[in-house]
Amino acid sequence: xxxxxxxxxxxxxxxxxxxxxxxxxxxxxxxxxxxxxxxxxxxxxxxxxxxxxxxxxxxxxxxxxxxxxxxxxxxxxxxxxxxxxxxxxxxxxxxxxxxxxxxxxxxxxxxxxxxxxxxxxxxxxxxxxxxxxxxxxxxxxxxxxxxxxxxxxxxxxxxxxxxxxxxxxxxxxxxxxxxxxxxxxxxxxxxxxxxxxxxxxxxxxxxxxxxxxxxxxxxxxxxxxxxxxxxxxxxxxxxxxxxxxxxxxxxxxxxxxxxxxxxxxxxxxxxxxxxxxxxxxxxxxxxxxxxxxxxxxxxxxxxxxxxxxxxxxxxxxxxxxxxxxxxxxxxxxxxxxxxxxxxxxxxxxxxxxxxxxxxxxxxxxxxxxxxxxxxxxxxxxxxxxxxxxxxxxxxxxxxxxxxxxxxxxxxxxxxxxxxxxxxxxxxxxxxxxxxxxxxxxxxxxxxxxxxxxxxxxxxxxxxxxxxxxxxxxxxxxxxxxxxxxxxxxxxxxxxxxxxxxxxxxxxxxxxxxxxxxxxxxxxxxxxxxxxxxxxxxxxxxxxxxxxxxxxxxxxxxxxxxxxxxxxxxxxxxxxxxxxxxxxxxxxxxxxxxxxxxxxxxxxxxxxxxxxxxxxxxxxx
Numbered sequence: 001x002x003x004x005x006x007x008x009x010x011x012x013x014x015x016x017x018x019x020x021x022x023x024x025x026x027x028x029x030x031x032x033x034x035x036x037x038x039x040x041x042x043x044x045x046x047x048x049x050x051x052x053x054x055x056x057x058x059x060x061x062x063x064x065x066x067x068x069x070x071x072x073x074x075x076x077x078x079x080x081x082x083x084x085x086x087x088x089x090x091x092x093x094x095x096x097x098x099x100x101x102x103x104x105x106x107x108x109x110x111x112x113x114x115x116x117x118x119x120x121x122x123x124x125x126x127x128x129x130x131x132x133x134x135x136x137x138x139x140x141x142x143x144x145x146x147x148x149x150x151x152x153x154x155x156x157x158x159x160x161x162x163x164x165x166x167x168x169x170x171x172x173x174x175x176x177x178x179x180x181x182x183x184x185x186x187x188x189x190x191x192x193x194x195x196x197x198x199x200x201x202x203x204x205x206x207x208x209x210x211x212x213x214x215x216x217x218x219x220x221x222x223x224x225x226x227x228x229x230x231x232x233x234x235x236x237x238x239x240x241x242x243x244x245x246x247x248x249x250x251x252x253x254x255x256x257x258x259x260x261x262x263x264x265x266x267x268x269x270x271x272x273x274x275x276x277x278x279x280x281x282x283x284x285x286x287x288x289x290x291x292x293x294x295x296x297x298x299x300x301x302x303x304x305x306x307x308x309x310x311x312x313x314x315x316x317x318x319x320x321x322x323x324x325x326x327x328x329x330x331x332x333x334x335x336x337x338x339x340x341x342x343x344x345x346x347x348x349x350x351x352x353x354x355x356x357x358x359x360x361x362x363x364x365x366x367x368x369x370x371x372x373x374x375x376x377x378x379x380x381x382x383x384x385x386x387x388x389x390x391x392x393x394x395x396x397x398x399x400x401x402x403x404x405x406x407x408x409x410x411x412x413x414x415x416x417x418x419x420x421x422x423x424x425x426x427x428x429x430x431x432x433x434x435x436x437x438x439x440x441x442x443x444x445x446x447x448x449x450x451x452x453x454x455x456x457x458x459x460x461x462x463x464x465x466x467x468x469x470x471x472x473x474x475x476x477x478x479x480x481x482x483x484x485x486x487x488x489x490x491x492x493x494x495x496x497x498x499x500x501x502x503x504x505x506x507x508x509x510x511x512x513x514x515x516x517x518x519x520x521x522x523x524x525x526x527x528x529x530x531x532x533x534x535x536x537x538x539x540x541x542x543x544x545x546x547x548x549x550x551x552x553x554x555x556x557x558x559x560x561x562x563x564x565x566x567x568x569x570x571x572x573x574x575x576x577x578x579x580x581x582x583x584x585x586x587x588x589x590x591x592x593x594x595x596x597x598x599x600x601x602x603x604x605x606x607x608x609x610x611x612x613x614x615x616x617x618x619x620x
Contacts, residue, residue, distance in 0.1 A: 040130075132149035228600070372434060
């Protein structure tokens with residue numbers, strides 16, 4: 001077996017404060033605790049030897065595996081099929097809906113529905129990205145593992161054969177623990193890991209069943225709150241649960257992805273840490289959540305965003321930083337884990353993110369569009385919050401006309417990116433609408449002047465007459481799929497000849513078998529070496545743009561083709577490579593929220609006919 005599984009060969013579990021990845025071979029190879037952005041306990045995904053892992057699988061060779069989620073839940077089942085029987089490892093984390101805590105529980109339940117199976121366990125924790133030492137003490141019902149970084153794990157053995165009922169099957173191995181169970185048809189056993197330690201206690205299989213029922217009940221109750229009744233319920237539901245898993249419940253802040261260091265280019269240097277909250281991603285998540293009827297979750301992130309606006313902690317980036325940690329702090333110092341070899345040799349392995357202080361003007365448009373949508377949905381801005389919004393718009397009125405680093409966080413220098421300009425127009429336009437609707441105090445006259453200046457500048461300078469298309473930045477021949485948002489947010493009519501010409505140019509230059517590149521694949525305007533795959537987010541934006549342009553058959557076919565690139569569980573990473581493999585951090589929240597928006601908007605267009613070109617929000 002390959003030392004590194006494919007990125008797509010994983011399922012995601014979580015407790016609303018952190019997550020774990022489980023391969024289709026029964027290996028947990030990524031788990032950070034107590035938060036998404038905490039140091040890892042298992043990270044063999046990034047270093048097979050030094051990262052640490054937690055495997056449970058049949059001891060005999062020659063088995064076949066299948067993986068699925070229990071219906072309407074985030075409970076993952078890995079099924080092993082052998083000549084002797086069928087066994088299951090059921091992985092889940094009981095949801096934590098209260099305050100932030102260091103106490104987290106990882107449950108691995110073993111069950112044999114047919115025949116007999118001998119399971120083997122190999123538990124190899126490596127704290128702090130493999131940099132901290134640890135010691136292990138066995139006890140009557142399991143073990144306690146203590147890391148030099150202060151992390152503690154309590155390992156409880158539950159039921160089963162081979163002496164596991166009293167913990168005697170648990171043995172030390174080099175740096176970790178091993179155990180075996182022989183289970184017959186109908187028998188249940190398992191392992192429970194609790195963070196922050198504690199003496200393992202005798203636990204019966206019935207307790208595992210109780211935790212399982214509570215966890216599945218939570219997810220089914222949550223999913224039943226969805227108002228989506230369209231054509232693609234299964235895909236939309238899985239995407240909604242993935243977004244929920246990637247959201248830090250104590251603050252409502254979503255992370256961009258569960259992982260760090262997975263490459264956009266195999267063996268290349270585009271290996272970033274995505275376990276943080278981007279203002280951009282979070283703002284778009286409001287569209288998806290409100291579009292599905294999840295007003296509570298949308299409001300919670302709205303409060304998080306309001307606090308960031310009130311703080312105005314940005315410096316080089318303006319009043320807002322482009323990203324924060326899930327608790328709202330902004331210490332994201334980037335460093336390299338030089339002792340990690342990286343997924344299949346992709347180095348450097350980075351944690352933290354050095355792009356945090358970049359100037360990306362587009363975040364103001366995405367944030368204000370989210371504020372506007374929330375306001376339309378009944379979440380009005382309080383007085384102090386409005387004053388901060390007005391100050392932010394005054395700043396933008398002064399600073400929109402300058403080069404920035406752009407939506408893709410290029411490291412090749414600032415340019416006059418069209419997307420940043422267009423989103424500055426969105427920001428001022430939405431602020432003007434709110435101020436006029438509610439009669440709020442603001443320099444509306446000035447905002448109108450600057451909004452119109454932006455519009456005219458884009459039409460004059462971002463339009464490339466030779467390509468007959470809007471381009472990535474002024475005086476450029478590079479097409480950029482971020483501009484697919486122009487008709488989605490009302491900057492240009494979806495049937496405007498200039499836009500239809502741009503869409504045609506994108507068809508020819510950016511689209512490969514329905515998949516969409518961020519920018520011309522023959523060009524690398526990001527200051528980095530190597531290439532990258534198509535961007536799943538952009539493909540879903542393309543679906544939406546096609547539908548609004550009246551190309552409904554193209555839109556539906558593209559959407560259905562995109563479903564074939566999902567992994568076996570319906571999950572998407574950031575990018576898709578030339579042979580259909582998933583690339584980049586996994587799973588990617590942006591990909592899933594864009595899927596939701598595309599599904600809702602395509603449903604609307606199909607139901608109301610190709611002639612309806614009403615400008616809708618990205619999730620309505």
